[in-house]
Amino acid sequence: MSETDIDTLQQRLGRVREEVGKRIVxxxxxxxxxxxCIIADGNALLESNPGLGKTTMVRTVADxxxxxxxxxxxxxxxMPSDITGTEIIRESGGNREFVFEKGPIFANVxxxxxxxxxxxxxxxxxxxxMQEKQVTAAGETYALPRxxxxxxxxxxxxxxxxxxxxxxxxxxxxxKLVLDYPSYEExxxxxxxxxxxxxxxxxxxxDKVLTREEIKEIQSLVREVPIADDVxxxxxxxxRATREAETVDFGASPRASxxxxxxxxxxxxxxxxxxxxxxxxxxxxxxxxxHRILLDFRAEREGLTTDDVIADLVDEV
Amino acid sequence: xxxxxxxxxxxxxxxxxxxxADQPTEARRIRRALTExxxxxxxxxxxxxVVDATLATLVVNLVATFLGGVPRLPTRxxxxxxxxxxxxxxxxxxxxEPTVSSAAVVGAAVGLLVxxxxxxxxxxxxxxxxxxxxxPALRESLRTARDAVRTxxxxxxxxxxxxxxxxxxxxxxxxxxxxxxxxAVTLVLVVAVSFATIHLAVADITLAGLGDRPDTGVQTGxxxxxxxxxxxxxxxxxxxxxxxxxxxxxxATVDTSGSGSGQGSDAASAAAYEDSGFSSGDAVESQRAGxxxxxxxxxxxxxxxxxxxxxxxxxxxx
Numbered sequence: 001m002s003e004t005d006i007d008t009l010q011q012r013l014g015r016v017r018e019e020v021g022k023r024i025v026x027x028x029x030x031x032x033x034x035x036x037c038i039i040a041d042g043n044a045l046l047e048s049n050p051g052l053g054k055t056t057m058v059r060t061v062a063d064x065x066x067x068x069x070x071x072x073x074x075x076x077x078x079m080p081s082d083i084t085g086t087e088i089i090r091e092s093g094g095n096r097e098f099v100f101e102k103g104p105i106f107a108n109v110x111x112x113x114x115x116x117x118x119x120x121x122x123x124x125x126x127x128x129x130m131q132e133k134q135v136t137a138a139g140e141t142y143a144l145p146r147x148x149x150x151x152x153x154x155x156x157x158x159x160x161x162x163x164x165x166x167x168x169x170x171x172x173x174x175x176k177l178v179l180d181y182p183s184y185e186e187x188x189x190x191x192x193x194x195x196x197x198x199x200x201x202x203x204x205x206x207d208k209v210l211t212r213e214e215i216k217e218i219q220s221l222v223r224e225v226p227i228a229d230d231v232x233x234x235x236x237x238x239x240r241a242t243r244e245a246e247t248v249d250f251g252a253s254p255r256a257s258x259x260x261x262x263x264x265x266x267x268x269x270x271x272x273x274x275x276x277x278x279x280x281x282x283x284x285x286x287x288x289x290x291h292r293i294l295l296d297f298r299a300e301r302e303g304l305t306t307d308d309v310i311a312d313l314v315d316e317v
Numbered sequence: 318x319x320x321x322x323x324x325x326x327x328x329x330x331x332x333x334x335x336x337x338a339d340q341p342t343e344a345r346r347i348r349r350a351l352t353e354x355x356x357x358x359x360x361x362x363x364x365x366x367v368v369d370a371t372l373a374t375l376v377v378n379l380v381a382t383f384l385g386g387v388p389r390l391p392t393r394x395x396x397x398x399x400x401x402x403x404x405x406x407x408x409x410x411x412x413x414e415p416t417v418s419s420a421a422v423v424g425a426a427v428g429l430l431v432x433x434x435x436x437x438x439x440x441x442x443x444x445x446x447x448x449x450x451x452x453p454a455l456r457e458s459l460r461t462a463r464d465a466v467r468t469x470x471x472x473x474x475x476x477x478x479x480x481x482x483x484x485x486x487x488x489x490x491x492x493x494x495x496x497x498x499x500x501a502v503t504l505v506l507v508v509a510v511s512f513a514t515i516h517l518a519v520a521d522i523t524l525a526g527l528g529d530r531p532d533t534g535v536q537t538g539x540x541x542x543x544x545x546x547x548x549x550x551x552x553x554x555x556x557x558x559x560x561x562x563x564x565x566x567x568x569a570t571v572d573t574s575g576s577g578s579g580q581g582s583d584a585a586s587a588a589a590y591e592d593s594g595f596s597s598g599d600a601v602e603s604q605r606a607g608x609x610x611x612x613x614x615x616x617x618x619x620x621x622x623x624x625x626x627x628x629x630x631x632x633x634x635x
Contacts, residue, residue, distance in 0.1 A: 006477060224472035228461040274478035275461035 015209040019064040022204045026186035040266040041219045042174025043150040065210045067108035074118035080125030084135045115152040116162040176291035225265040227276040237317045247299035252292035343479035357491035358444025366435040374428030375510040381420030390419040451493030455485040
C-alpha cells in the first residue's frame with residue numbers, strides 16, 4: 001500500500017465521521033471512540049440511558065462502512081443458541097440433514113442491547129464468540145465475519161432482574177463508552193432533525209464511504225503505527241498504577257496495557273498522524289480503564305468515580 | 318546553525334556504513350539527521366562555553382590586576398623555555414621579555430576550567446532531546462522516529478513517519494538551542510570588561526593593601542625580598558634620650574680678617590683682599606669654600622693675579 005493510499009484511508013475515516021454526523025447530533029467523543037474501537041479490532045461496552053441514540057449511531061456506522069448489522073435484544077429467556085445459531089433438520093429431496101442456521105452474531109457489527117439482562121450462560125456464549133471470533137456448534141467451528149465488532153449496551157438505572165457482567169467478562173471489552181445526555185442545543189437539533197417535514201421523520205441518507213476490505217487494511221495499519229518508547233512505558237506505568245493506587249481495590253490487567261497502546265495508535269491514525277502522542281494515551285485511558293478497576297470503599301464513600309481516579313493517575317505518571 | 322537542514326538534504330550514499338546499507342533509505346536518512354543534530358548540539362555547547370570562558374578569563378584578569386597581583390604569586394611568571402623554543406621554531410617569534418602576567422595566567426586557567434565544566438554540563442542531557450525541547454512541534458514525532466530507527470522498525474507507517482519527520486526537520490533549525498539574548502548579554506559584558514581591563518592597565522590603578530605588594534623582579538623561588546639593608550632606623554640609633562646640659566662656659570674668637578664671607582662690610586673685605594692678595598694661609602680657607610675642585614681654585618688664583626696687575630698698570634698710567 002502506497003502512502004497515497006494511506007492518506008486516502010485516513011481521509012475516508014474523516015468522511016465516516018462526517019456521514020455519521022448527518023444522523024447523530026453531538027456525541028463527537030463517543031463516535032470517535034467507537035471508530036477507534038472498530039479500527040483497533042476491538043469491542044465496546046456502551047453504558048447509557050435509553051433513548052440516547054446508541055442504536056442509531058451503531059447502525060449508521062454500519063451503513064457508512066458497508067458492514068452487515070444485526071441487533072440482539074437480550075432478555076432473561078434468551079438462549080445461547082439464539083445468538084450463535086443452532087442446527088436444524090432440513091429436508092431436501094427426501095433427505096434430512098442437519099444444517100447450521102447462523103445466529104445474529106454472524107454480522108460485522110452486532111449491537112447486543114442490554115447485555116446485563118441475559119443470563120450468565122448466554123452472556124458467556126456471546127462473549128466467548130466475541131473473544132474467539134468464531135462459533136463452535138455440534139463439533140463444527142464457524143468463523144465470524146471480519147471485521148467483527150460487538151457493541152454491548154447496559155442500562156445503568158434499571159438493575160432489577162439483571163445479571164451484571166462479572167469483572168472477568170467486562171475485561172474482554174476493549175472500551176467502555178459512556179453516553180451522556182445531549183446539551184440543550186444538541187437536543188433541539190435532534191428534535192428538529194427527526195421531526196422536521198423535510199425528511200418525513202426518517203433518518204437522513206448517508207453514503208457508504210468505507211468498504212470492509214479497507215477497514216481490514218486500516219486495522220492492519222493501526223498496529224504498525226510507531227509509538228515512542230517513553231510514551232509506551234508511561235502507558236504501561238499508568239495501567240500498573242491502578243494496581244497500586246490506594247483508592248483502587250482491584251486494578252487493571254495487562255490486557256488493559258495492550259488495549260491502551262493499541263487504541264492510542266488507532267486514535268493517532270484516526271487523526272491523520274503517523275505516531276502516537278501522549279495526548280492519545282490520555283484520551284483513551286478512561287474508556288480503557290473505567291470498566292477494569294474497582295474502587296476502594298473509601299473512594300466510593302468520598303464520592304469519587306472511576307474517571308476521577310483515572311484522571312488523578314494520569315496526572316501522577 | 319542550519320546544519321539539520323543540511324543533514325537531511327545530503328546525499329544518501331555519503332558516509333554510509335554496512336549497518337545502514339541494510340536499512341530503508343528513510344531510516345538511513347533519519348540516522349544521518351540524528352547525527353547532524355548531535356553535532357549541532359556540540360556546536361551550541363562549545364559556543365556557550367567559549368563565550369562564558371572568555372568572560373571568566375577577562376573578569377579574573379581584571380580583578381587580579383586591580384588587586385595588584387595574584388596572592389602568593391609574583392607579578393610576572395617566566396614562560397617555560399620549551400614554550401619559547403616552540404614559539405621560535407613554529408612561528409618565528411622571539412619574545413623580548415620571556416615572562417607573562419600572573420593575572421593573565423590565572424585568568425586563562427579559570428577560563429579553561431569554565432570551558433570544560435560548561436561543555437560537560439551542557440552535554441549531560443542527550444543532545445537530541447535538547448533539540449526536541451527547542452523544537453516542540455516535532456518533539457514527539459522525532460522521538461518516535463528515533464526509537465523506531467533504533468529498533469529497526471520498517472513498517473509502512475514507520476516509513477511514513479520517517480518521511481514526515483525529515484520534512485519537518487527541513488523546516489526546523491537548531492538556532493533554537495541558542496539563547497541569543499543570553500549570548501548577546503555575555504558578549505556585551507566581555508566587551509565592557511575588556512575596556513575596563515585596558516583602562517586599568519593604562520591608568521595603573523591598583524587597590525594597594527588588599528593584595529600582597531609585588532616585587533618588580535622575576536623570582537624563581539621564595540616569596541620574601543632579598544634586601545637585607547637598613548630596615549629599622551631605631552635599632553641603630555638607639556632609643557631617644559635627654560641630653561644633659563653642660564656646666565663649663567668657654568669663650569671662642571673667630572678671626573674674620575681677609576675672609577670674603579665674614580661679618581665685616583663689603584668695602585672692608587674688598588680692601589683686605591686687595592691689600593693682602595692671595596694667600597694660602599688659613600684666612601683663605603673661607604675663600605676656598607666656594608670651590609671644590611683643585612683646578613678651579615688654581616684658575617681663580619691666576620685670574621686674581623691678572624686682575625691685580627691690570628689695575629696696577631692702569632694706576633701707573635694715570
